[in-house]
Amino acid sequence: MTTGRLRARLIPYLTILPGGLWLIVFFVVPMIAMLSLSLQLGDVVHGFQQVWHWQTYTTSISAYRSQIIRSFEYGIASTLLQIIIAYPIAYWIAFRGGSRKSFYLFLLLLPFFVSFVLRTVSWNFILADNGIVLGTLKNLHLLPQGYHILATSTAVVGGLTYNYLPFMILPIYVALERVDPRLVEAAYDLYATRVMAFRKVILPLSIPGIFAGVVITFVPVSSDYVNAHILGGPTSTMIGNVIQNQYLNTQDYPTASALSFVLMAILLIGVFAYARALGTEEALEVAAR
Secondary structure, three states: OOHHHHHHHHHHHHHHHHHHHHHHHHHHHHHHHHHHHHOEEEEOOOEEEEOOOOHHHHHHHHHOHHHHHHHHHHHHHHHHHHHHHHHHHHHHHHHHOHHHHHHHHHHHHHHHHOOHHHHHHHHHHHOOOOOOOHHHHHHOOOOOOOOOOOOOHHHHHHHHHHHHOHHHHHHHHHHHHOOOHHHHHHHHHOOOOHHHHHHHHHHHHHHHHHHHHHHHHHHHHHOOOHHHHHHOOHHHOOHHHHHHHHHHHHOOHHHHHHHHHHHHHHHHHHHHHHHHHHOOHHHHHHHHO
16 A cells, blocks of 8 residues: 555544544543443442442432433423523524624624623512512502512523523524525525415424434533522422532542433433434534534
């Protein structure tokens, strides 16, 4: 084999080498370490020993089943709300933004230059019982004095939707931006109404953007713990809060690792099933752009 042919065969592998190393170091190795830790027994004082204690998984899932289910309920609800809100925004910017598209995108992203935690805390003040919104509405007698939003599922889902909304808008915008206007004009030439042109042309071509947005947002939303901690209450605890508490407060590392591994496994299975249903080639291309 000549040097040129050998180099040509090695180029694809060398191209994916940085990404492959990144995945191995920051995903595969931590996952293996987390799996190993989840099968150990012990404590922080006397140390942990590998005993292949698989019962940790069944015990953890049984004890925190409601938090796991609640996390995925919040994740699904927030993701659906993001799609409903993000699609019209992305559609308007892509087809009506004109020469100011970049400016509109900048305005959209501007609040997110502020820390994630600070933005969430700000909603805590905004949604307070006597805050700027509810307090004003109560003073105008538009809401009963006992009405509140904080420490409810509504506040948590709303916080999750707000904090991750740009990650849904951007991939949908990219997909809509790639729609060839001539295809829409051809649909009109064939006597399609605006609704039919949207349903038959624009929406199918934007599916990869929706797919990418769901993949990007659903995983962090379902495992989030900041919004539930700041905006929620005892009845809206997510599995991320349980994992954080087990790691930092209880220091029950095997249980926390088991819950983390279960959460990651369920999310990966869901993402792969979703990808299988919709296809991944165009969606991954949109996500990469």
